[in-house]
Amino acid sequence: MWSQAQPTESQGSLPTSRSWHSSFHSPTKLCIFGGCRADPGLAYIVHNDYHTFDLDSGEWCHKQPTGDVPPPMWCTSSASVFEDGRHTGYLYGGRDKDGPFGYMYKVDLETDAFQRLEVNGSAPQPRCAAGLSAYKDHLILFGGDMDGRYSNELFLFNRKEQSWLKKKQNGRHPSPRGSHAQVILGDTLYLFGGTDGQFALSDFYALDLKTWTWSLLNETKTPGQPGSRYGLSIMIVGSDLLFLGGCATETEDRNLPIWSTETKKWYTLHTSGFGPPSDIMGAVTIMRGSTLLLFGGQVGDTYQKYLNILDTGEGNVEAIDHIPTNLTPRSARTSKPIHKSGKWTDKYTSVDKIGKGGFSVIRKVKHKENGQMAAIKVVCLFQAKTETDSPQIDLSKASSDLKKRVYNEVSLHRTFDNAFIVPYREAWVLSGSQAAIVMDLCEIDLYRILQKHREDNRWLEEAHVINWFVQMTLAVGYLHDKNVVHQDLKSANIFFTKDFRVQLGDFGLASKPLTTDEAATLKRKKEIHGTPQYMSPQMLAFQPASYKTDTWSLGVLLYEMISLRLPFDGSTVAEITKKASKQVYDPLPPHYSSDVQQLVTSLLVKKESLRPSVADILRLPFLQIPIQQARDSR
Known part of the structure; x- marks a missing residue:
């Protein structure tokens, strides 16, 4: 209109x-x-x-x-x-x-x-x-x-x-x-x-x-x-x-x-x-x-x-x-609709449950007419009694904060058009029934790849690490160009196509950079939105999110791909916060190049003004060939 x-x-x-x-x-x-x-x-x-x-x-x-x-x-x-x-x-x-x-x-x-x-x-x-x-x-x-x-x-x-x-x-x-x-x-x-x-x-x-x-x-x-x-x-x-x-x-x-x-x-x-x-x-x-x-x-x-x-x-x-x-x-796919009537179960059949988040269930689904497979994310405040039932959400009973996050995720994701972001297909957002987002199906994620390599005691090849990191950075740069901070970059949110091209997903926490007042509200509530092991010291201290919030998380992901472990981990948020604020982490394996090791060190710098931006990362000489290869593959 x-x-x-x-x-x-x-x-x-x-x-x-x-x-x-x-x-x-x-x-x-x-x-x-x-x-x-x-x-x-x-x-x-x-x-x-x-x-x-x-x-x-x-x-x-x-x-x-x-x-x-x-x-x-x-x-x-x-x-x-x-x-x-x-x-x-x-x-x-x-x-x-x-x-x-x-x-x-x-x-x-x-x-x-x-x-x-x-x-x-x-x-x-x-x-x-x-x-x-x-x-x-x-x-x-x-x-x-x-x-x-x-x-x-x-x-x-x-x-x-x-x-x-x-x-x-x-x-x-x-x-x-x-x-x-x-x-x-x-x-x-x-x-x-x-x-x-x-x-x-x-x-x-x-x-x-x-x-x-x-x-x-x-x-x-x-x-x-x-x-x-x-x-x-x-x-x-x-x-x-x-x-x-x-x-x-x-x-x-x-x-x-x-x-x-x-x-x-x-x-x-x-x-x-x-x-x-x-x-x-x-x-x-x-x-x-x-x-x-x-x-x-x-x-x-x-x-x-x-x-x-x-x-x-x-x-x-x-x-x-x-x-x-x-x-x-x-x-x-072409019109990227948001449905305000009907149910996703009228159009798709649930095949399998493939993931679960703090407020959501991810299912593999099949389109009833054309047989295409897809993934569907359903926010799970009120899950049905049996596993075979469709997850139902009553947004009329949901908190205003969660409602805002659901609507925000849908309205943002449907506008994204980037080769390294999981493609949005359609969504159902109803005032009193259910909320669901349909996306392209990606059955491979970085979390499981790293888990398998840990079990096999096998390092990732440096070429794979660099190529994936470049694609993640290009995806994050696209978000930053649209004035969006992801705020939840982690291995479980890095998906892959069948030919192992990165697909960044899960925009439940994505938003504009927080203002000082918004950050102060979070600080008063003592709320942490995100995954502590990947969060910057500023976010852990309830300071406003910025583009450098995401580059810290990129540094954590790069460290994790190299070391097969997290740089900052602990049994409590306080323990993780202490390690991140003091930048205490184990040395990197010596068999990776000095360029990669120096990049990790620069990204995991506590002071935001000294931490590189996405543009700074993409100007690094040793990344130019992988960047061009990534852009040519789109």
Whole structure:
């Protein structure tokens, strides 16, 4: 359902109406820069003001950026990245009334400081309305308007070397255009529509970023496909692409087209509520979890200044391929639903109990229709009388804290899309019945692997240890990029696929970093959330959780894989806390490399400021080849 954040004085200093502006974002804020509007009877008013919207408090702030602030302009190209441990925005091109620009700017989203980059290499000619996307250490620029001449060139910008490279394209590549939409999912860049200066376009392409080969996805028009349009947005929702807005040449309803990268079919997201016009163009959009936010834009001569909000998880999605509308052709994996009626036992048959946690039972289940196996986690406050019965949870009788944890786990997990995180399928969360989360089945976990090696008195090979540690770190880095701390990293929560690729699971304690007040509340209650043997000294002392909380736990896991034992263990929490705070642990086996041993030592440092971050870990020279191998295997 759409909703609209109406401007109020309490929301802070609001941006004025505009379109063709740029945006950057971090996990906690949306940043708006520049854009234009045309007042009746007047020329274009062009902006270079800078506003931020706090995604937690819902407040706007008119910031005064520092450094090399760009001049007033519109139709710039922007991208947001996480590099060197900081959230960063990049801004390229754009134009004012005199013509296009060709500068590249960088903005630190924590300090709001701009820097105009001194670039080298084969730079593009000045242009506006180009597509710009982040991919690994590069930005990919396609097309653009060079003051009336349109381009279909492809350029790579190396962010580390600050250099441009014009890339040769293979296959049937798109014709010259600007104001198109492009987005990267995995190793594929998807591009739709735009304008060539005379006509709006409706072609849909995919670019394989490993071979740099284009392919046309809509050779023939199919039901549900969007019509010709420019100034639109494409957003990633799980493994789907959601199309929004654009100046269209065909009259269309307000429902949103979706392209499934798995089924290669078009679907429609049926929406309700008060949202933006379907042909809004020049707006900016971001996804935060399953929530889409859209700011500004224009329809005809009317400019917008509202922030429109859509929960994509609440829409009704159905396929467009001439099948009866009373069927549900959408796969659960693609739509990642949360069911608020029915029972999981209507859809799955319990095969075996495969695990148990403090508040949950994990079962291996079989889908009744397609026979696929899966794992299901059911929170176990009130388990049925016999083992053969389905675990039932009455959330109406559960504590408010546990309710919050159940809803938090579901709402977070369904937004994750990473090769090293256990894939979420669907969930049942009901107010008075049961709660269950269905995931991909992983029958191998690190706890059992280490247990077997202890029994056999056999060390793990260093290559396996490094590869698994790198994959765990990449998974944790993904969470940190989404402003999430796992808080319960341990061997029992590290699962593996059949080909032994890491799958991080169990997000029951995952949350944003705790504030000082929240930590103080825990301290007053004397509550420990997590597994003490893996918890940092700060967490054991009820101090706020931070990203360094997880890197301590990564150090414990690395030590455990090397030594086949825990560095800090004891019969009581007090004993474990004492050992962790004094960093008292047995020496590591001498047959592992000094690089690995030094990494363990650096991670198990009590003082957080001296403990490496995920970004620090991933910069270590001896991990570069395993990191590249892990990324290539996705």
